[in-house]
Amino acid sequence: MHLNIEHDDMGQKFWTEAEGEECLLAYTMINDCLNLHFLTAPNGQVADELCTAAFEHARKNGLKITSSNEYVDEFVRKHPEFRDLLETE
Numbered sequence: 001m002h003l004n005i006e007h008d009d010m011g012q013k014f015w016t017e018a019e020g021e022e023c024l025l026a027y028t029m030i031n032d033c034l035n036l037h038f039l040t041a042p043n044g045q046v047a048d049e050l051c052t053a054a055f056e057h058a059r060k061n062g063l064k065i066t067s068s069n070e071y072v073d074e075f076v077r078k079h080p081e082f083r084d085l086l087e088t089e
Contacts, residue, residue, distance in 0.1 A: 003046065005053040014053045018046045025050040025072075033087050034058055037068040051075040055082040 003016045015024040019042045026038040036054060041047040051072055058065050064087040067073050076082055 003049050005049060007053070007057060014050050014057070016046070016050070018042055023047075023050060025054055027054065030066075032062065033064040033066055035066045035068055036072045039069050039071050047071055048075060052079075055079075055085055058085050 003018060005014055005016045007014050011026075012028060013024045013026040015022060017023065021042060023041040023046050024039070025036060025047075027034040027036045029035075034054060034057075036051075039047055039050065041050060055065065057063070059082075063085075065082075065085045066087045067076070076086065
């Protein structure tokens with residue numbers, strides 16, 4: 001499945017529709033870092049696509065990522081190719 005993920009910069013979210021519902025990954029922008037904090041999706045495949053969109057957006061725009069969401073944390077463990085985007089203090 002390939003979803004059309006939209007980025008709403010003003011709403012600070014990545015979103016799509018799947019299985020008849022709005023699915024989203026919300027973030028808060030702090031300096032040049034996306035804090036991914038809220039995720040709602042009907043299944044793991046949709047959640048993974050939302051996460052992928054956020055990480056690809058960060059890479060393309062020279063941003064870092066922090067996570068306040070357990071699913072996002074697990075996504076990063078499964079996808080080491082995105083670990084370089086994590087903000088380390």
